[in-house]
Amino acid sequence: MTAPPYPPGFTHLHVHSHFSLLGATASPAELAQQASADGLTSLALTDRDALYGAVVFDRACRAAGIRPILGMTVGVAPLSELDAGDGLGAGLLVLLATGPVGYRSLCRLSSAIQAHPDRVERSTRGLDWDTLKAHRDGLICLSGGRRGWIERHLRADNRGAAVRHAGLLAGLYDQQTWLALEVHRPEDQTIAAEIAAIGQRFGIPAVAVQPVYTLARQDRTRLKLLAAIDQNCHLDETPRRVLADGGDAAIDLHWLKPDEVAARFVATPEALQAAADIAAACQPAIPDGRPIWPALKLKPGNTPDTALAEAATAGLQRRFGQDPGAAPQARLQRELTAIAHHGFSPLFLLVADVVRYARENSIPVSTRGSVANSLVAYCIEITTVDPLEHDLLFERFLNPARRNPPDIDLDFCSRRRDRVLAYVRDTYGEEHVALVATISTMRPKSAVRATA
Incomplete structure (x- = not known):
């Protein structure tokens, strides 16, 4: 077998994809x-x-x-x-x-x-x-x-x-x-x-x-x-x-x-x-996909799991009274177990903190999507919809088969969202905060219109 005319390991080092917006064509x-x-x-x-x-x-x-x-x-x-x-x-x-x-x-x-x-x-x-x-x-x-x-x-x-x-x-x-x-x-x-x-x-x-x-x-x-x-x-x-x-x-x-x-x-x-x-x-530069959470301000001896459980239990009593009943308590425990199993307790604590800041400062905020199905989210005041009253299934939001983190989408008043972003940067550090763009692609009709 004839050896190739290039050394093993050779590759292209200057490559553009269509993410060089309007500057290249390949995906x-x-x-x-x-x-x-x-x-x-x-x-x-x-x-x-x-x-x-x-x-x-x-x-x-x-x-x-x-x-x-x-x-x-x-x-x-x-x-x-x-x-x-x-x-x-x-x-x-x-x-x-x-x-x-x-x-x-x-x-x-x-x-x-x-x-x-x-x-x-x-x-x-x-x-x-x-x-x-x-x-x-x-x-x-x-x-x-x-x-x-x-x-x-x-x-x-x-x-x-x-x-x-x-x-x-x-x-x-x-x-x-x-x-x-x-x-x-x-x-x-x-x-x-x-x-x-x-x-x-x-x-x-x-x-x-x-x-x-x-x-x-x-x-x-x-x-x-x-x-x-x-x-x-x-x-x-x-x-x-x-x-x-x-x-x-x-x-x-x-x-x-x-x-x-x-x-x-x-x-x-x-x-x-x-x-x-x-x-x-050049070695792999992007982490393997596991969430890397910023440091949370927790009480001594607490972990994200125990802190979330305490906050959710206290919230259950605020929402349903001192004796919430067996069904709400069982549902809450089931959700907390699933959230802890997936390692998502920090996510709930972070989002709850951001929502709390917005409401305390009269910044309009609302949630979208299946997070409304979570009793934990309702108890820690991320959402305002009672999932028990509306018979909403938690598994639609998070289930054992899910591999990716659940989405908790928040909408803020556009005129004041910069204040929320500033709070997040100041609280958790600029090294842990990013703005993420959405890249839109065109179907043929839109592409022809842009060309014309």
Whole structure:
């Protein structure tokens, strides 16, 4: 059997999914399936400026037998006034998490990017280097290839600026820096050799990279269409800076099979090996799915289970009187046992605390969904509906066969919800609080309307 022309462990390290909103076409599941079909053992996801697809990608890779590598592509500002002058906006870096610490750094960088008030300036100017320095722990940095500052300066015949950027990266990420080489046509070998030479000056190795924005070559036209939708302009008016290829039709943006990539790096096999080495250094970054609860303020000697039982028992007497009767007490005990068995007592205590704060501060709040079926939720005043009076089944909310945490949906007055969020952050710590986006997808009719 002939050995493949690429090293074991080689994989794609610069990959975009459709979670690079209006910037790529493939779903995380499609990418994972393609990696499996090509015999890869790992795969990176490096969507632009955000981690929207991280969890979906992680699950899709695990299901396909692929080890997920989580990363992000970010734009960075030029050094001082050293803009390449090519009109392509911020220079790109590809950042890969080596584990949970790196993933936290990516989250902080993404938050800094998304918090920028001006979307256009954010994409054209990019992150400042101080922000990168503040959140670099646990990250591997790839220089960004053709859209990175180093290669762009070389193509603008400004080797001095390219060297300065390489030196800055070397100082920022130390031994975790690689210079990305892209080879799309024969003449790119010259630039690749120059980049590798600059890297040797600073002890930075080179790595072979093929940016992936689509799975198939024919999807290239869809990329330009998505960019035009994003810019709300005609196809022929789309700015070069928002096009993944910078307006150069010779640049490949689709998935290449490993042997196709290897064929482009015959002269630099060490760059292929570097991709395998980087992949090996990146370990799973997302926890295994078990809930991680923030610290609760409990009375000495109490656990979440005993604290919830005390609060629910006291609430049962408030709701039903000093002698609630055998049926309510039996129902309450059954629910408490099920909640404790699943490890969800902290969830009930947290939600009850948030609801209490809202009501004490006259902030309108209501619940939705099957949590109304829970007597425990009624007794600790999360809900206001008596499930016994309305003959509501607790098992619709939580049953022994359920693996995932139950949903307790709260609706707050939109004008005052920021006050509730501030309370949650102040009480439980910013490290334990997140805002979660809902990503909407389009059916064909809506997609045609957006295109038109």
